[in-house]
Amino acid sequence: MSTTVPVKAPMSGAKKQTPEFVQLLDPDGKRLSDELYDPWVSDVTGDQLASLYEDLIIVRRIDTEATALQRQGELGLWPPLLGQEAAQVGSARTLRPDDFVFSSYRENAVAYCRGVKLPDLVRVWRGTAASGWDPFEIGMATPAVIIGAQTLHATGYAVGCTFDGVDSVSVAYFGDGATSEGDVNEAMVFAASFNAPVIFFCQNNQWAISEPVGLQAQRPIADRAPGFGIPSIRVDGNDVLAVMAATRSALDRARTGGGPTFIEAVTYRRGPHTTSDDPSRYVDPVVAKEWEAKDPIARVEAFLRSEGVLTDELAASIQARADEVAAEFRAGCLALKNPEPLSVFDNVYATEHSGLARQRSQYTAYLEGFDK
Amino acid sequence: MTIETTAAQPAAAPAPAETVTMTYSEAIRDAMRIAMAKDPAVFIMGEDVGTYGGAFGVTGELINEIGPERIRDTTISELGIMGAGVGAAMTGMRPIVEIQFSDFTAQAMDQIANQAAKIHFMLGGAVSVPMVIRAPGGSGTGAAAQHSQSLEAWFVHIPGLKVVMPATADDAKGLLLSAIDDPNPVMVIEHKLLYKTSGEVRTGDIRTPLGVAAVPREGKDLTIIATGVEVSRALEAAEILAADGIEATVVDPRTLKPLDSDTILRTVKATGRVLLVQEAVRTLGFMSEVSAIISESDAFGYLRAPIKRLAGLDIPIPYAPKLERASVPQVEDIVAAATDLVRKW
Numbered sequence: 105m106s107t108t109v110p111v112k113a114p115m116s117g118a119k120k121q122t123p124e125f126v127q128l129l130d131p132d133g134k135r136l137s138d139e140l141y142d143p144w145v146s147d148v149t150g151d152q153l154a155s156l157y158e159d160l161i162i163v164r165r166i167d168t169e170a171t172a173l174q175r176q177g178e179l180g181l182w183p184p185l186l187g188q189e190a191a192q193v194g195s196a197r198t199l200r201p202d203d204f205v206f207s208s209y210r211e212n213a214v215a216y217c218r219g220v221k222l223p224d225l226v227r228v229w230r231g232t233a234a235s236g237w238d239p240f241e242i243g244m245a246t247p248a249v250i251i252g253a254q255t256l257h258a259t260g261y262a263v264g265c266t267f268d269g270v271d272s273v274s275v276a277y278f279g280d281g282a283t284s285e286g287d288v289n290e291a292m293v294f295a296a297s298f299n300a301p302v303i304f305f306c307q308n309n310q311w312a313i314s315e316p317v318g319l320q321a322q323r324p325i326a327d328r329a330p331g332f333g334i335p336s337i338r339v340d341g342n343d344v345l346a347v348m349a350a351t352r353s354a355l356d357r358a359r360t361g362g363g364p365t366f367i368e369a370v371t372y373r374r375g376p377h378t379t380s381d382d383p384s385r386y387v388d389p390v391v392a393k394e395w396e397a398k399d400p401i402a403r404v405e406a407f408l409r410s411e412g413v414l415t416d417e418l419a420a421s422i423q424a425r426a427d428e429v430a431a432e433f434r435a436g437c438l439a440l441k442n443p444e445p446l447s448v449f450d451n452v453y454a455t456e457h458s459g460l461a462r463q464r465s466q467y468t469a470y471l472e473g474f475d476k
Numbered sequence: 477m478t479i480e481t482t483a484a485q486p487a488a489a490p491a492p493a494e495t496v497t498m499t500y501s502e503a504i505r506d507a508m509r510i511a512m513a514k515d516p517a518v519f520i521m522g523e524d525v526g527t528y529g530g531a532f533g534v535t536g537e538l539i540n541e542i543g544p545e546r547i548r549d550t551t552i553s554e555l556g557i558m559g560a561g562v563g564a565a566m567t568g569m570r571p572i573v574e575i576q577f578s579d580f581t582a583q584a585m586d587q588i589a590n591q592a593a594k595i596h597f598m599l600g601g602a603v604s605v606p607m608v609i610r611a612p613g614g615s616g617t618g619a620a621a622q623h624s625q626s627l628e629a630w631f632v633h634i635p636g637l638k639v640v641m642p643a644t645a646d647d648a649k650g651l652l653l654s655a656i657d658d659p660n661p662v663m664v665i666e667h668k669l670l671y672k673t674s675g676e677v678r679t680g681d682i683r684t685p686l687g688v689a690a691v692p693r694e695g696k697d698l699t700i701i702a703t704g705v706e707v708s709r710a711l712e713a714a715e716i717l718a719a720d721g722i723e724a725t726v727v728d729p730r731t732l733k734p735l736d737s738d739t740i741l742r743t744v745k746a747t748g749r750v751l752l753v754q755e756a757v758r759t760l761g762f763m764s765e766v767s768a769i770i771s772e773s774d775a776f777g778y779l780r781a782p783i784k785r786l787a788g789l790d791i792p793i794p795y796a797p798k799l800e801r802a803s804v805p806q807v808e809d810i811v812a813a814a815t816d817l818v819r820k821w
Contacts, residue, residue, distance in 0.1 A: 180618045180795065231618070231796035249622050250583070251552055284551035285583070312552050314528030320551050386527050448799050452791045459759065463789055 133406025144349035150413035163213035165426035187374035190400030194347030205244040206254035223436030252285035262300035281312025301358035309373035329366030341369030342400040495676040503649040519546040522574030558587035565607040578611035593636030621792035626756035643707035645675035650684025689736035695723025698749035713810035748780040758787035781821030
């Protein structure tokens with residue numbers, strides 16, 4: 105594979121008004137050829153694609169289980185990723201362990217691919233811990249809840265990588281709504297000015313709670329990045345292969361001193377914003393149905409079957425594996441222990457704080473009062 | 477501890493007005509509907525305020541009545557919403573800006589603190605900013621550290637802003653209508669737990685004046701001063717205390733800035749004991765100022781006990797429901813602190 109394949113024609117007067125749309129597997133599972141992006145996935149074997157397929161199935165299964173756990177009162181809240189599996193798996197599976205992810209709260213498939221322990225996915229949503237995992241163990245920060253904030257952290261981290269002289273890349277995951285925040289725009293200015301090895305990975309899932317993407321952007325979101333001096337790619341976010349190709353090209357640019365890349369993965373949030381939301385208030389069911397037909401898993405399945413890689417037997421074993429993971433996930437979730445009352449004082453400061461120590465001792469005395 | 481029981485003085489009843497039972501949330505919507513019907517310059521901007529009806533359902537169906545021109549769904553840009561509000565207000569519009577959670581004012585703070593609050597002053601009084609910022613604050617809904625803060629002290633600390641914290645449905649309506657009238661930027665801090673609570677609300681184009689405290693209960697033994705959701709907790713505690721022979725006055729400042737210190741000092745002098753209750757973290761909270769005002773005044777000489785504060789712990793709000801509850805004053809904490817004040821002093 106060439107490392108010098110240009111991701112996109114350099115910015116010039118010849119730049120198209122509408123960015124190209126990278127798609128390697130169409131919704132029917134037909135493999136399309138793409139001169140620029142095929143080389144980035146030419147090494148992907150049928151077995152490797154089957155392994156991506158397995159991940160897609162598993163992350164959807166985990167997501168379904170988490171929604172069920174929330175409905176059963178076992179989780180406070182859950183932000184489903186239904187429909188966005190390929191955008192997350194296709195990008196996350198291309199990363200190296202020394203790369204670092206800064207995500208929002210919906211990137212549970214990314215976390216899975218980074219190797220997070222299953223119950224850690226819901227440690228926070230169950231109210232049993234302030235944070236799910238140690239960011240440095242899996243190379244992924246605890247998800248940001250404030251929209252867009254993590255893009256700045258990713259940029260800072262990337263600048264740090266250049267200071268350290270390492271070729272690690274940081275990846276910021278965010279949504280279409282976040283692109284309206286000052287944070288994301290400031291991150292892009294900063295990243296461009298300092299040629300930071302960061303990927304701005306925007307999952308355009310078409311919704312910011314109830315607001316359609318048309319309210320955030322009058323042009324394809326990918327169109328904005330060139331204005332900041334950042335090359336961009338608009339990719340079918342429901343096409344795991346295309347997402348992988350786009351991400352690999354961006355990683356290569358970042359690792360070889362080419363600076364940031366913006367990827368707009370066009371996908372669709374088929375579930376609610378979170379389990380607190382009722383999308384029937386604002387979603388056009390006809391449009392939702394159209395997106396169901398562009399399912400990220402069905403197309404890989406169709407392709408793998410047409411190639412003879414996926415047999416009924418293999419499909420059944422993958423489904424069984426997904427059910428196993430879901431059972432392990434559920435058991436792990438239910439085993440998470442409630443935190444002790446005094447833990448509220450933990451980690452407010454990195455070191456002992458006299459004022460808080462006083463409140464902790466008062467609170468300890470208060471709790472002890474119950475036993476007398 | 478005094479054991480003779482004296483019936484609590486009933487609060488001075490307001491002139492009978494026609495009222496209707498509605499929720500705090502409906503009362504806010506009613507105020508906005510009235511203001512928009514009367515003045516075409518009033519409009520609403522915010523995230524998910526249109527078809528969705530607001531993250532907490534406050535704008536509800538208003539878009540169907542008033543239309544998207546004046547119930548404006550904005551981009552996900554808190555700084556942008558606030559700045560557009562400032563710009564609109566400078567031209568004579570009366571924007572009501574909704575920030576989905578008061579925590580997100582952090583993202584809009586330049587436009588609040590450096591622009592909205594300063595423009596009238598820095599333009600020599602030539603331009604004013606008649607803007608209302610509505611934002612829900614407070615904990616108790618399982619929304620964790622970045623969606624549960626009580627940040628009122630931030631805004632009180634900025635000259636040029638007025639700050640109100642309605643604790644009842646009627647005040648939610650009356651204070652909002654007064655805020656819309658006001659030529660200054662007014663921060664209206666609503667409480668997420670109060671949205672679904674109901675109360676009697678005066679009908680029509682009513683007002684609750686800014687800068688006037690409410691005294692929803694009068695008693696002789698101590699004065700409990702509380703804000704926001706702690707007002708209803710204080711009233712509930714006062715009922716329990718009354719059953720135990722302790723008669724509490726409850727004061728709800730309603731407007732934090734400008735503050736009705738006269739009512740505070742009058743009621744403190746009458747009881748000689750004062751319990752201050754806020755949900756916000758203790759250090760440099762609004763009640764620190766109330767405590768200082770009492771200490772610096774001639775009411776100090778009437779005190780029979782040290783001033784007592786109940787406040788949130790100095791920690792971010794935890795996500796775990798039990799820890800969240802334990803982090804801020806609850807009814808039982810108010811009862812215990814009040815009993816202690818009265819029985820020890």
